[in-house]
Amino acid sequence: MNESQPRWLNAKERAAWLALLSTTTLLPGAVETSLQKIGQLSLFDYNVLAMLSETPSRTLPMSELAARTSASLSRLSHVAKKLQLRGLVERSTHADDARVTAATITDAGLSLINELAPLHVETVRELIFDRLDAQDVADLARISRKIVHGLDNSHWILRTPAP
Known part of the structure; x- marks a missing residue:
């Protein structure tokens, strides 16, 4: 792949990104x-x-x-x-x-x-x-921990055991 070319999001990734962005934007105020x-x-x-x-x-x-x-x-x-x-x-x-x-x-x-x-x-x-159902909660925790790890692999939340 040419390094000068952006790695565009596919349709599913874009939908997930926009949903996450909307969540992180709306949730704190709510x-x-x-x-x-x-x-x-x-x-x-x-x-x-x-x-x-x-x-x-x-x-x-x-x-x-x-x-x-x-x-x-x-x-x-x-x-x-x-x-x-x-x-x-x-x-x-x-x-x-x-x-x-x-x-x-x-x-x-x-x-x-x-x-x-x-x-x-x-x-x-x-x-x-x-x-959310129980599986959604487990998935949310798992996915969120992965994202946090990518942002800050020494974040305190990663030192606490996953449920």
Whole structure:
């Protein structure tokens, strides 16, 4: 094949690409609507709080939190500052390494995430999982992990066992 020629998508690949692109474009706004209305949180804000709430210590180094939220440290730092001003997150020097900044979800942040979680999971269920059967869910997880691996083969989600 001539390297100067594009590898055009065939009809099935194009249909799959456009469906994926539409999904990734429409889904965040649809999920975020209820979070904004009730908690005045973006989907990313919610994800930051959720990742912190799921750790036993409610604390993560900022670098690990950035990895778990698929964000740059600068984006996460900006959002953490905003959440800190709202009293939802605290930032401090990490207990084990003074060079590391850690983020901790506050009691107010935990209370907000606990209030929003049932609404969030119901929204996700209605928008995605109520439309899929068990095989679709397994396929979605498998395909998504393959795509993530191609984008970032050290992404934290790949370190968690596939269901």
